[in-house]
Amino acid sequence: MTTTGSYIAAIDQGTTSSRCIVFGADGRIVSVEQQEHRQIFPQPGWVEHDGAEIWTRVRSVIRGALEKAQLTRADIRAIGITNQRETTLLWDRRTGKPVHNALVWQDTRTEGLCRELGREVGQDRFRGETGLPLAAYFAGPKIRWLLDNVAGLRERAQAGDILFGTMDTWVIWNLTGGPDGGVHVTDVTNASRTMLMNLHTLEWDERIAESMGVPLSVLPEIRSSAEVYGHAVGELAGVPVASALGDQQAALFGQTCFSEGEAKSTYGTGTFLLLNTGERVVDSHHGLLTTVGYRIGKGRPVYALEGSIAVTGSLVQWLRDQLGIISTAAEIETLASTVEDNGGAYIVPAFSGLFAPYWRSDARGVITGLTRYVTKAHLARAVLEATAWQTREVVDAMRKDSGVELTALKVDGGMTSDDLLMQIVADVLGAPVERPQVAETTALGAAYAAGLAVGFWPDLETLRANWHRAAEWTPRMDQATRDREYRNWLKAVERTMGWVEDDQPAPQS
Numbered sequence: 001m002t003t004t005g006s007y008i009a010a011i012d013q014g015t016t017s018s019r020c021i022v023f024g025a026d027g028r029i030v031s032v033e034q035q036e037h038r039q040i041f042p043q044p045g046w047v048e049h050d051g052a053e054i055w056t057r058v059r060s061v062i063r064g065a066l067e068k069a070q071l072t073r074a075d076i077r078a079i080g081i082t083n084q085r086e087t088t089l090l091w092d093r094r095t096g097k098p099v100h101n102a103l104v105w106q107d108t109r110t111e112g113l114c115r116e117l118g119r120e121v122g123q124d125r126f127r128g129e130t131g132l133p134l135a136a137y138f139a140g141p142k143i144r145w146l147l148d149n150v151a152g153l154r155e156r157a158q159a160g161d162i163l164f165g166t167m168d169t170w171v172i173w174n175l176t177g178g179p180d181g182g183v184h185v186t187d188v189t190n191a192s193r194t195m196l197m198n199l200h201t202l203e204w205d206e207r208i209a210e211s212m213g214v215p216l217s218v219l220p221e222i223r224s225s226a227e228v229y230g231h232a233v234g235e236l237a238g239v240p241v242a243s244a245l246g247d248q249q250a251a252l253f254g255q256t257c258f259s260e261g262e263a264k265s266t267y268g269t270g271t272f273l274l275l276n277t278g279e280r281v282v283d284s285h286h287g288l289l290t291t292v293g294y295r296i297g298k299g300r301p302v303y304a305l306e307g308s309i310a311v312t313g314s315l316v317q318w319l320r321d322q323l324g325i326i327s328t329a330a331e332i333e334t335l336a337s338t339v340e341d342n343g344g345a346y347i348v349p350a351f352s353g354l355f356a357p358y359w360r361s362d363a364r365g366v367i368t369g370l371t372r373y374v375t376k377a378h379l380a381r382a383v384l385e386a387t388a389w390q391t392r393e394v395v396d397a398m399r400k401d402s403g404v405e406l407t408a409l410k411v412d413g414g415m416t417s418d419d420l421l422m423q424i425v426a427d428v429l430g431a432p433v434e435r436p437q438v439a440e441t442t443a444l445g446a447a448y449a450a451g452l453a454v455g456f457w458p459d460l461e462t463l464r465a466n467w468h469r470a471a472e473w474t475p476r477m478d479q480a481t482r483d484r485e486y487r488n489w490l491k492a493v494e495r496t497m498g499w500v501e502d503d504q505p506a507p508q509s
Helices: 051-069 111-118 139-149 153-158 167-175 206-212 247-254 313-321 331-336 376-402 419-429 441-453 460-466 479-494
Strands: 007-013 017-023 029-036 076-083 089-092 162-165 185-187 221-223 226-231 240-246 263-267 271-278 289-294 302-309 346-348 366-368 409-412 433-436 469-473
Touching: 007 051, 007 167, 007 441, 017 051, 017 441, 029 051, 051 167, 076 167, 076 247, 076 441, 089 139, 089 153, 089 167, 111 139, 139 153, 139 206, 153 162, 162 167, 167 185, 167 226, 167 240, 185 240, 226 441, 240 247, 240 441, 247 263, 247 271, 247 289, 247 302, 247 441, 263 376, 263 441, 271 289, 271 376, 302 376, 313 331, 313 376, 331 376, 331 419, 346 376, 346 479, 366 479, 376 419, 376 479, 409 419, 419 433, 419 469, 419 479, 441 460
Parallel strands: 007 076, 076 240, 185 221, 263 409, 409 433
Antiparallel strands: 007 017, 017 029, 089 162, 226 240, 263 271, 271 302, 289 302, 346 366, 433 469
16 A cells, blocks of 8 residues: 555656656656557648647546556655646647647748748747747747638637647646636646746747737747646646656756756767756857746746757667668677777768758768778767767767856667777767766756646755766776867868858758
């Protein structure tokens, strides 16, 4: 028999699936339930999700996680939410029905609109207030597109009948009653990805909303990342809904990167690095985004710099699926371990241009330095090194922008199971790399924030004490080798640029 309220549930509404994970007081996982949802591609470059389907999946995974752990709602002290960021949904406040599929963060249909909004200023028109470049990635232009392209929608929005939300807002609204009293809120981390929130005031910027053609009436109330927004109905009736964090910020929180200079990197299909910059809003001049890291209750907001790398795990998939050099992703470590170095070969995976810190859509992938000496093992090693060198470039940009030296890098995501890759990352950064025991850091971050909000955990220090290192890699490469290899990498990157001619400027993200 469990003590009442002994657990925290986290809902992780991701790009491909929704999960509910139940955590105990020690931060360990008690149960997990996961369900995928459809990816809808109406045209090239367009990506949509069905909001109603996602809400059905969320309800289902909540039930499944409770059943697996043999728990009832009385055992759950609070619910936290983390979500795919920027994905944009509009719905009818009276019926609760979406008026159109959600436009996913990957959707590029607003590129032309973003160029138009830039006017003579260009991508940086709203960067001073929002920390973001004008890009198809963010939610604000997606709202404008829906209002312009769904018949009668702008009129309904102006009449006060339409609500906007990223996925945190949609899930919280439905969890707390939907059309029957649902709470319409978002948190500062998700709001900071709309391009409509002023980073300094943490409020919607009326001037930008007007410029973008978004009525303030559709926008949710901005709240902190850890407070009780309302109470659930349905499967978790009465349980406080007590946190919301965008997925990358949730991982920063779950990795307990609470001090300035602490950073995490999530290695998946692509890679996202976030550096805690404390209470400073650090403007980026080196291709990074300025974003809100988190805000606990009435505490001061903590900011972060974010760097995104487009191709890391997907490069390993390419080696497997397109080239057939390996038959499983795990084989790359074994193959790359048979050689001491890359044999002089470098692979830069600019498959769809370069992301941070370059933002060059005219770039395409290259393999350079080939000689007869190079084997498939050298290429496997070059694939792993590509992830490490791209990490180094983002870390360098973060140092230039913030003046903060990286003390250690906390890592999570699927690629961190590759010990050789983690060693290479430590070597090229010249800093320790640490992998935690609980790999589900995104859901854990949402759980931690919800637990703080209801007093389940007393303070940040308790959460730090929960963080346990499963493995650490320290640098073994000497400085001269590191410098030489980095020079070669940068030469290889130069060779990717200018391949596509007459391309439009790259969207930053």
